[in-house]
Amino acid sequence: MEKKLWFQNSYRRNLIDMHIPDWHESFFSRFNAADYIEHLAHAHVDTAYIYANSCVGLCNWPTKTGQMHRGLKGRDILKELTSGCREKNMNVVVYINIWSKWAYENYPGWRVVSQDGRGTLEYQWNSPGRYGVCCFNSPYKDYVLALVRELCHGYDFDGLWVDMILWRSMCYCGHCKEKFFNETGYEIPATVNWGDPVWHTFIRKREEWNEAFYESIRSLALSIKPHLSISCNSSYYPKYLMGESLKYFRMSDYTGGDFESDRLSHSFECKFYNSVTKHKPFEFLNSVMEPNLREHTIMKSKEKLKILLCSTLMNNGRYGFIDAIDPAGT
Template identity: 30%
Template sequence: VLKNEYYRSVTLELSQANINDFDTEEYISALIAGKFNTIVCFAVGYLNGETYFDSKILKKNPLLKDRDIFKELSVLKKKYRFNFFAYLNTQFSDIGDKNSTWSQRRIDGKKTKQLKASTICPNSPYKEILLKTAKEISSKYDIDGFYFDEVSFQSWCNCNFCKKKYFKETGLTIPKKTNFNNSLFLRWMSWREKTINNFMKDFYNNLKKINKNYIIFFQSAFPISSTFIKMKNFQYVNPIGSRVPKEFVGYYRPSFYGQNIEINHHYSDILSLEPWRKIAGTPIWWPGLCTSYVKNLNQNKTVLPLMELPHFPWSLINLPKDEIIFNIADVQANGGGTWYPMYSPDKRNLNYWSEFSKIFDKFNKIPNTNNRIIDVALVFSKNNAEKTNNNKNEDNYIDDFNNTVSLLKNIKINFTTFSFNSISLLKNKPRIILLINHKYFTKKEYLFFNSYVRNGGSLICWGKPPTHLENNFKIKKDNKFLTNIFSVDLISTRPFFGYLKPDKLIGDGLCPTYGLNNFFKNISSKKIGYLFEGISMFATPDIKDLTPAIFSKKINKGKSIIFSN
């Protein structure tokens, strides 16, 4: 579909448009002048599940009257030669008012809503209606593919469709409390992911049968983030700030949605994500980090992050214009394309969009990322983000992970971010792998890292050490990762304030340290760093009672290092 090297994309968010003042060609010509090459246009909107084409299945936005935006775009596509994707919102519709059992339900049975629209359950009959609508579009218009937004759970969901289907498939009832150490809860969370993945699989396979050349992709929201809303104003000024039920506050966000991009990517020709850093409260480099993580799931697929803009409705506070330039460069360097939502389309802003050509011209020569030498690989563990981030007051795994990224960037280390599955499939393994707060591990992970070190790799671990083995939704304490790879054993963990004194081989300076500290029993590793407690952060440190804090173990050709803090 795409002749250019990079996607330059815009979504026409017609649910927010003044349709009476929307001149389709005026918008398209401005975007083409800005060197955008891909238009994602609302076919089914997110206010009421309204359509922007003549549909015999779903109701059309009444403001369109006799107009058919898709017919207009099909004509313009021939004139301006752009990629044309149909956007279908799969979630929010007033069809839930007519069919109340179709709505997603929280634990207490209440609906989850966005404005006046209900969130519709992916297990309801609405799924088939949407698929028929997509097929209707394919039969009428010259499009290049489909983008399906919000394929997800936006609730627990405790509706009758979910309860009946879950019992039929597992013989179990839906749990009522979160507990990531409980096998029944973990089984249910896995079932939610399977439900969303099967939704994507069904749509993907059905539409590929119609046209194998269609580009089909699905939303993946907020990777490497939690459900905490860091932009506090958002909770009060925006009515969708309450979409997350209280039971899921603080959890890994994609798990709340039932989205697992580590399996969903098999049924997406483009890997899309939404790294809206202002809501997630993350640094400027976070979208590039997310792009790296997703790109490494499949290097042969394009990654399209849906990015924020200075006039993004809920990012009005202190989002500098220079961030656009940085984001394009950072995302592109990590293997992604460019994609922006045109919220509240207004023809008075069209000159703003046409000016993007000046920016894009600067970045058309950034080299591809296919051939890379990776010095350091940082492993993002969805499993540990789920199980160790659920702190009621602040992020745990997510903040520590992002702080590690900040550290690596500050000391200018060449690194990239992987899931465990993507790093295990690499033909050429990185020289160093970092594990952060990797408390829970699987047998497959243990065998991989053990082999990696023995064959010449260097494994570094800090934060929560690997102490719990997970198998078939069951978790138990297991010390083989610590003893066989790091040659230490965990004695205790307690809050600690003091100083780090490294071995002379790695430095002479003292460094203050605080937070939870793990105290390890040394088995046969080398001690290369020590801690000693300080009386006060304002007092001159008095070195005494040194406690081993950094342990290094040489195993065959490789080495493992574990930090106590």
């Protein structure tokens, strides 16, 4: 009988959000890896998703490529957590985020640029000042791959989970303009026009670029750690803006993502994931906060969490719960 992959035997998964900047000296100052791991063990977690970095772009290990979180003062909490979870017989999945406010601010030439010349820090998700997104058609791609190489050579883990591979907006940076022209002979269209063949070509190219970037991460990681499972956050349905195709979803070893939704949406999401995942079961991640991750101190009821868990299992999926750490690290 073929041996099951780790994610086919995992029923209790956890991810702790750690999108913590370092502009205040208290941030991460009280982080205790032993307490963190003990709480996971108390909850009978069998798979721990461990943050290597976040959308802030700061690394939770002594990186030679990027910028380490200053609040950690050189502590390698990634090593502490991955090793400690191993000792508790948990599967270990390393989380890496493709967005990086740090890279955005330090390398202006890497930025995603809107048609009117703005960077994402000016408008992204109606949260000016928060989300700095770089374009993977720029040298930023090489930066990300260097981080992946560090992680795969330096740490012991079972899976790599990649967050935020998507086009959150149309990019008109010089790198995209040059790449599109070199590959098609056309300029990037300035308006949405579904009757224009060039617009259709642009949409397909964005999907191809998304897929190629993800494949570059996959192939590099697997060349170093052939046993790894590799998945990405697929919580954005295929649509033209995001550039996420069905082929892109099926590149992951298992399809998964984090959602906040009503009952009908949850039912659809589970059935959609179950139909597109490369290997079953799919994964459904959901925060314990009510109504979503923005409310870090308001919890869903136990009854609601049980309903989400059981509904996911009934649809052939595996459930993982998301909590968020306090900025101080507690």
